[in-house]
Amino acid sequence: MRRPRLALVPGEPAGVGPELCARALARNVDAELVVYGDGSAIERAAHAIGVALPAFQAVPFPHPGVHTFGAPDPANAVSVVAALRAGAQACLDGICDGLVTGPVHKATINQGGIPYTGTTELLAEQAGCEVVMMLANDIVRVALATTHLPLRAVADAIDASSLRRTLQIVHAALRDDFGIDTPRIAVLGLNPHAGEAGHLGREEIDVIEPVIAALRDAGMRLLGPLPADTAFLPAKLRECDAVLAMYHDQGLPVLKYSGFEQAVNITLGLPYPRVAVDHGTALDLAGRGTADPSSLFAAIDTCARMAIARASMRA
Known part of the structure; x- marks a missing residue:
């Protein structure tokens, strides 16, 4: 198959998700990454940690709240969840071949007025499975x-x-x-x-x-x-x-x-591959450039392999 197209959702903008995505976008990977989220949050994080960010594709979901590393703003809850839903819908519609998600901050999403138990539950409900x-x-x-x-x-x-x-x-x-x-x-x-x-x-x-x-x-x-x-x-x-x-x-x-x-x-x-990082938002590390990107890199590589495997099954 062609290189798999993966929807990449950074998650909580005050956490390490945006800077990990910046590192991922600057890395050579055998997949096409499309960001579903606020591109300016990734650009700001890249600047803060000194990563040269290449041009990237994005489906924008701007965050209306304050952008402060380590301090989540409940005003961003709607855009964080909307980006997750849109990335998942792109997979359901066949626009993307898989979904890779960064960490979200559940308490902040709930404080923003959205009842939220977890991304896994959200995706299952959306897909009806x-x-x-x-x-x-x-x-x-x-x-x-x-x-x-x-x-x-x-x-x-x-x-x-x-x-x-x-x-x-x-x-x-x-x-x-x-x-x-x-x-x-x-x-x-x-x-x-x-x-x-x-x-x-x-x-x-x-x-x-x-x-x-x-x-x-x-x-x-x-x-x-x-x-x-x-x-x-x-x-x-x-x-x-x-x-x-x-x-x-x-x-x-x-x-x-x-x-x-x-x-x-x-x-x-799910009807599509979904892989997430196995860590939280690490608010205390956000913007410092010390957060380990290994889990996000592994999530992208795993999701790409899964997408290829599914395509081979259908062939």
């Missing part, structure tokens, strides 16, 4: 059966229907977005030692094992349920293409320890 969150680096891919829930609520949230759908979405994405013909997914247990045959909880016996068995019968290659304390050993990881963790802090600490700077956040299940 179910999604799964996956974080990945060069060492491991970790998908989540549940995301931002208190531990007290996790067990009740894991039921057969949702777990089955999550595994189906992960399997399809590994095949279509990563080009893995027969993906192998390691499924973690919920309880210590994967329940110890029911002595440490019955969720594995009552929910997780029956779902795994049914999907194996349907042709999926699934390992588990595995004890989480040994599933991430290098020898175990070599046996799988992704790990499904039952809750946020079961899998993500391992991934972030193994390579936080290069980690990316991928939304599986």
Whole structure:
């Protein structure tokens, strides 16, 4: 295919997103980047950190609020969210082949009068589909059966229907977005030692094992349920293409320890590839030129590869 065209959304203008985008636009990359956002915020950030910014394509969403590094202005909430929606719509309409997003500041968006739980949720609602969150680096891919829930609520949230759908979405994405013909997914247990045959909880016996068995019968290659304390050993990881963790802090600490700077956040299940940085707005670093661009670079490269893989599947 031609070089993939990616919608690049900087996110919160007071954070590090604009300067990371400036570094990305100044970098040689095998993709066409189109900024959906306020180009002046990127130009201002580039000037502040001393990056020579080349000419770039932009679909403008000017920020009406004050531009001060480290100090988010709720007046910019509408333009930040509008840029996200427009970049996503460009992907839905086939204008762009994938979406790369910088960090947003959820509290500021809510203070600006927009009820906002997260970009993943916004994109899923806009596309009208179910999604799964996956974080990945060069060492491991970790998908989540549940995301931002208190531990007290996790067990009740894991039921057969949702777990089955999550595994189906992960399997399809590994095949279509990563080009893995027969993906192998390691499924973690919920309880210590994967329940110890029911002595440490019955969720594995009552929910997780029956779902795994049914999907194996349907042709999926699934390992588990595995004890989480040994599933991430290098020898175990070599046996799988992704790990499904039952809750946020079961899998993500391992991934972030193994390579936080290069980690990316991928939304599986959308009609287009979406990859985000795996860090926040870093308001304390904004405008200083010290923010590490590795995650955004990895997000762009990952999104481009996913777009190419999807095009190859359609060919």
